[in-house]
Amino acid sequence: MIERTPLLNIVTHAVLIFGALLLAVPIWLSFVAATLTVAEVNSPNVHYLPGGELWNNLTAAWTRADFGVKFMNSMIVAIAVVIGKVAISAISAFSIVFFNYRLRMVFFWVIFITLMLPLEVRIVPTYAVAANALYPFQAILDFTGISWLIAQFSGVELSLEWNMLNSYTGLILPLVATATGTFLYRQFFLTIPDELVEAAKMDGSGPFRFFFEVLLPLSRTNIAALATIMFVYAWNQYLWPLLIITDRANYSTVVMELRRLIPGPDAIADWNVAMAGTLIVMLPPLLVVILMQRWFVRGLISTEK
Amino acid sequence: MADIDIRKVEKFYGKNQVVHGVDLNIQDGEFIVILGPSGCGKSTLLRMIAGLEEISNGEISIENTVVNQLEPRERGCAMVFQNYALYPHMTVAQNIGYALKVGGMRKAERMQKVEATAKSLGLDQLLDRKPAQLSGGQRQRVAMGRAIVREPKVFLFDEPLSNLDAKLRVQMRLEIRRLHRTLKATSVFVTHDQVEAMSLADRLVVMNAGRIEQVGTPEEVYHAPASIYVGGFIGSPAMNFLPCGVSDCGTFAVIDNTSFRLPVDPEIGRTIAGQSVIVGLRPEDLKIAPEANDPNLLTVAFDFSEEQGSGRLMHGRLAGRDFVLHSAGRHHPAPGAPCSLAIGAESVHLFDPTTEKRITVAGAKTGQTGTLPAAFQKTSDVTVSGAIQ
Known part of the structure; x- marks a missing residue:
């Protein structure tokens, strides 16, 4: 379509530039703040140009929040969530789309409605399960009287317990079990023509071969999109780690530790260090998004099949 | 030898019957064309032979083995689909060789077969291309190559030419005919195009509303139509x-x-x-x-x-x-x-x-x-x- 609308072009560019500034200015200001001294950052006039203290502030933030260990923890959690999420959603969507069994739609809707229950909403029951993942089974055994029977015959009191507090498992599993990825994959798998499935059947390929040799290669862009979203999502988790991690020295994540850099009411207001910490914490998700951007966009609009 | 025997085959989708008691015997090496308007059950019949649809009633046997309960891969059929159904992420060579790879053939032997097949179809310059980089006619050839390379007992064609332009269609038609003469494998070809049907068939099966109206050579069907339906369907303009x-x-x-x-x-x-x-x-x-x-x-x-x-x-x-x-x-x-x-x-x-x-x-x-x-x-x-x- 060829259009000549100079006035409209100016207006659209004005809107575009305004939007870009709206997003960029706070980031720029925090970057500038991270390069200043304590005195400068607390002076009443706002600085718009960077100073020379960036490296000092970064090292101060790094040591004060003990980012060495925490960075590793955050990486482990984010990467494990990405892998677990990609695997579980690909497999569940594969089952829902390509196999015909009873209650298939029921399972799909069960998965689907969890979209309406984000972690924050179900945080109390999720905490209960994380505290003892086997508690529901214990309840069933108690209720049916099986634990009583076992106690009668063997004299052993049955008490199942799997505690996930203060562990990577506890940090990771509740984040893996959500429906977004399944839904994304389902939508993609539905676009795979039936003929392709049938051609694979005629070629003698079983379901597993089909999954690994046809479906997964075809959904590379989807995997990239999902991985990007999940990495950022897992990296930015704050409430959940805060709740289940009490052993901060070993298991806390960078986002939790960022809280420590924010100066309290009675301490020195060293916002320059806090901002430097923010920059450090922001870096990995930013890199992931920039590196994956090309794939990420393609996966979401799924033009390339 | 690979003759196909179809006995009283019926197909239901829920309560809706789409194939009504079809009996058909296909000789070894014969080129059968199933002709009918869309929705007459011809593709369903083909897919039942292939094993892609369950057979509701009746029996289909290939080489005197009842195949009702066999998986598609165990039936020894190769199929060419209407939209070619090439694997988009594989090269031409990988597409053609995939069935052999699944079958566990060694790489060297596989490549040799793929190359021979590609050569016979004029695809040897294109082996490293992806399907997206091919024209319609070339994709069609790859789809054929994928079927040929397995040396199947039975070839099944599900309206393979209907996505090609008129000129290419005539050319591919000749090529399929020539191919059948060299390979001599039993072939079942489904189409709604009567010219295609007439020119390809050893015997023509005219179907209507899930039933066989007439089976015969193209000459028989044209010159002695068994029913008003066949008379009106075959020949253009209509009788x-x-x-x-x-x-x-x-x-x-x-x-x-x-x-x-x-x-x-x-x-x-x-x-x-x-x-x-x-x-x-x-x-x-x-x-x-x-x-x-x-x-x-x-x-x-x-x-x-x-x-x-x-x-x-x-x-x-x-x-x-x-x-x-x-x-x-x-x-x-x-x-x-x-x-x-x-x-x-x-x-x-x-x-x-x-x-x-x-x-x-x-x-x-x-x-x-x-x-x-x-x-x-x-x-x-x-x-x-x-x-x-």
Whole structure:
């Protein structure tokens, strides 16, 4: 379509530039703040140009929040969530789309409605399960009287317990079990023509071969999109780690530790260090998004099949 | 050898029956074309042979083994799909070799076979391309290569040419025919294109609404259609049908102020005397008689025409129905003028109006052109007078 609308072009560019500034200015200001001294950052006039203290502030933030260990923890959690999420959603969507069994739609809707229950909403029951993942089974055994029977015959009191507090498992599993990825994959798998499935059947390929040799290669862009979203999502988790991690020295994540850099009411207001910490914490998700951007966009609009 | 035996096969989708008790025996090495309009169950039948659809009732056996419960891969069939169904992420070589890879063939041997197959199809320069970089005709060839390389007992084609342009379609048709001559594998080809069907088939299976209407060589189906449906479906433009009352053999009857005489086999003439029949006349079998208004002949006035290059399609009305004649050559009747039609005995197709089946009598031969028995030639002066009802 060829259009000549100079006035409209100016207006659209004005809107575009305004939007870009709206997003960029706070980031720029925090970057500038991270390069200043304590005195400068607390002076009443706002600085718009960077100073020379960036490296000092970064090292101060790094040591004060003990980012060495925490960075590793955050990486482990984010990467494990990405892998677990990609695997579980690909497999569940594969089952829902390509196999015909009873209650298939029921399972799909069960998965689907969890979209309406984000972690924050179900945080109390999720905490209960994380505290003892086997508690529901214990309840069933108690209720049916099986634990009583076992106690009668063997004299052993049955008490199942799997505690996930203060562990990577506890940090990771509740984040893996959500429906977004399944839904994304389902939508993609539905676009795979039936003929392709049938051609694979005629070629003698079983379901597993089909999954690994046809479906997964075809959904590379989807995997990239999902991985990007999940990495950022897992990296930015704050409430959940805060709740289940009490052993901060070993298991806390960078986002939790960022809280420590924010100066309290009675301490020195060293916002320059806090901002430097923010920059450090922001870096990995930013890199992931920039590196994956090309794939990420393609996966979401799924033009390339 | 790989003959296919289809016995009383039915297919239900829920309560909806789409294939009604089909019986068909396909000989080893035969090229069978299943022809019918969309929704007649032809693809479903093919997919039941392939193992992609469950068989609701009845049995299909390939090489005397009942295959009802076998997986597609165990049936020894290869299939070419309408939209080619190539794996988009694999190169041409990988696409062709995938079945062999799944079958566990070693890489060296596999590559050798893939290359040989690609060469025979003219694809050897394209082995490293992805399907997206190929033209429609090339994709079609890759789809064929994928089937050929497995050396299957049976080839199944599900309307493979319908996505190609007209010229390429003719070319691929020839190629498929040539391929069948070299490979001699049993082939089942589904199409709704009658020209394709006619030119490819050893035997043609015409289906309608889940039932087989007729099985026969293309000549048989064209020259002796077994029912009104087949007569109307095969041939373009379609056969003209005239519901007629037959008066006596060799006499005239007058209805609609027109009566006419048609030459038929005397045996048949005796059977149909005094009854109602439907007369089928192919537009291309009709000739315009030299005399314009012969009272013995069927007379039509054509009011408009379509130029075809090789001739002209003349359209008129007869007893309230459209009537078409294919006038070959360069000299055509003037529009509006009544023309009498000269009709040979072999061009008259008679159908029962209630069963819609062809009227035949043991020993009588109607509609067979080419080798008419000498005795039959004499019958052409026996006429049935008919009147259009």
